[in-house]
Amino acid sequence: MSEAPDKFNTPYQPQNVEGEIYKKWEESGFFNPDNLPLRLDAQGKQVEMEPFTIIMPPPNANGSLHAGHALFVTVQDILMRFERMRGKKTLWVPGADHAGFETQVVYEKKLEKEGRSRFEMQADDLYKEIMDFTLSNKSFMEGQIRQLGASCDWSREVFTLDERVIDTVYDTFKKLNDDGLLYRAPRIVNWCPKHQTSLSNLETERETRTDKFYYLKYGPFTIATARPETKFGDKYVVMHPDDKRYAQYSQGQQFELEWINGPITATVIKDESIDMELGTGVMTITPWHDPIDFDIAKRHNLPYEQVIDWRGKLLPIAGEFEGMNIKDARAKIVEKLQSKGLVEKIDETYSHEVPVCYKCGREIEPQVRPQWFISMQPLAQKAIEAVKNGDVRVLTENHEKILLHWLENIQDWNISRQIVWGIPIPAWSRSTDAHGKQSEEWKIQVEDPGDGWTRDPDTFDTWFSSGQWPFATLGYPDSNDFKTFYPTSVMETGADILFFWVARMLMLGLYRTGKVPFRDIYLHGLVRDAKGQKMSKSKGNVISPLEISNEYGTDALRMGLIVGNTPGTDLNLDPRKIGAYKKFANKIWNIARFVLSQEHDGEIKSELKDEFDAIAADVTKDIEEYRIYMAADKLYHYVWDRFAAEILEESKGKPEYGATLYYLLENSLKLLHPFMPFLTEEIWGSLPNKSTLLLIETWPVNARN
């Protein structure tokens, strides 16, 4: 009888081995594709290694990793370890995201707690403070990614504010300008009065509200509005040209009327965008604070005037209401309208949707502000083609539909943000006075053009730079890495950032490099709590993956995140399920203990080998086709129900099984390694005659091609 090493006398204790194992892997250098051992064919000739690349979605360096991070690290690590063992030249590029607005919001909350405010700080000081905050979070976060077992190449780690990333972003901005796809224009933007910045459409959410709907007398008309506080400057009344009720009024006709702060002159406008069914079929317009009104004003070349300031207070145009917060002002204004007999009726049950800031929930105040916009349609068109002709494949099919639908209805993208934490926009302006006409001249460049020029104080939307991540990280256009590893193999990320990030990467990648940035898009769903509720701090149901890892072991956490989790659908993370896989880890541990106590002599039983090889082939196919949840489940059942429960029991007292047991153990460890890397590596080190790491062992099934 052989003896299993002493460590097998106690149950498997992940906390004792994981740190050491990770250190061994990292020090081996094999996370770096340049150091991988050469593969030789049967004739001893060196085999050309096919690249396999994943760019890790860079976690926001503003806090701890959450369950979603643990999920993507696990999925990607499984693919990387699988392909590495299959002899591919595997590169997994880790990163960290400065996460512009997101991080600034986190930092502002911190400032608030300290009784400070960013609006009282110098931009440079604020920037420096957030940088320190971000960098310390970044190194903290890197430790957590290691704890989850990520076999990524730390020597190639990229931060979204690295110089070469910024340079790439600047080049793209300039190219967009040169190609006529960039414009600066006063447009209605989504303005958050709390955060004092504009936001893209994706950064707003909708809330259904029941508000009062006021029917106001406007000269001979009745207009309906939910926002009387915006109506001070309304001097145009608009109706549909075909509306018979108002046929007697003609375009441009003027009339006098008594309004909130006195008599005004109004003008009739006919516009086909008016819905005759809604309200009274007549409305006045507030072009500065409403997108529809803005479009009407633009079509008819009407002036527009700001009524509400950037902090949500009324401007002098409001007369006696100047300086009031719009919320407080509404009731007072209605009171005054009522006293003047201008309120016809009030509908108390008007239900509508209002846009709110996705961070603070405050109502968005549409404001006109000159911003940088990208004309998205030409970019989207290329992306649509790439999806349709299969250059990029989307998992799953329903996400492909969602993506295409969004791309087909794309809107121009506002990439200016009025925050300091981000990449400064490389644009300079000066006003010129040509022929008595004031106008603004812009230059797109990083260097100061000289006297009289002022730099745009805004920064880029983070997603504009993130959208260039795959080619920026790989050193487009000249580096060897770019030539070797681009297009990358898989983009694996959350379905919730399909539009924010994946779609933008696809469009900008195609635009800059002419190639798709990734071949496959693998989207995972949201990680919810055991009951299927969204995790949130306020509910107190947030499950920290690191705590789970400490309690049950990283391998158990990984299995719990994978099994039963089909791509694209949400996953409920139940600690009890993780507990089940902790038991599985111990089961494998004890299988090893038993097998190591046997002599490994004799013949390998061919029917058991064939049976195993069939499972191995099956599992291989599952991983190749991204059914990793199924591969993990199959291994679980083979190892427990077949190998341990039947084969092992059958072998007791029969020494001729020795070689078979070793064969099955060794190869099971290989198959399990991508899923449960720590445990399998630890056992591998205890097998006789094993001097190399399991990390770079050869996968038991040949690659398909």
Add this chain to the structure above:
RNA sequence: GGGCGAUUAGCUCAGUUGGUAGAGCAACCCGUUUACACCGGGAAGGUCACAGGUUCGAGUCCUGUAUCGCCCACCA
């Protein structure tokens, strides 16, 4: 308003191209004969939302209904 999805055991969910329903947890009975009590054995539990259709055969494909959910959108 438009789009996408879900409905399978008490709970949470799998079920790859259509071929007599599966897991984890919970609940029930039994068992400490040296791999493992982080265990073993056994039994129980589902008209696969509903109604039609295609098929020799449907949880799986098609149509409709109901309920739930998600995403997108400038209705005053």
